[in-house]
Amino acid sequence: MDRNHTDGESAKRTDETAVALLLRSTHLEVGQIMELMDIGDREFREMACRNQTIARRLEERRLGTLRELKSEPRACKACGEWFLPYGSDRYCSDGCKRTAQLSTCRRRAS
């Protein structure tokens, strides 16, 4: 029953990182974030109890001290991880950018 325990745990941590990031966005409601991450009330509450960053962001939201971000969190086009882009970055890292470039067959105009 519990064979995928380890994988489940690491997936959970990734989710928490993404939730903490999305919570920084002043344009996203908690409900929207839950929908994006496909998590329920109970799961979200558990995350907030376990994860200091999430708890702090929720507190900031409650107090209205959340600062506006220069850029909005975005899902990486290559790996799907949420990240904070600089300018119009579409990938979370150089590695992902490279992966995407290498996997695209582009016909060169000559």
Ligand SMILES: [Zn+2]
């Ligand atoms: Zn990526």
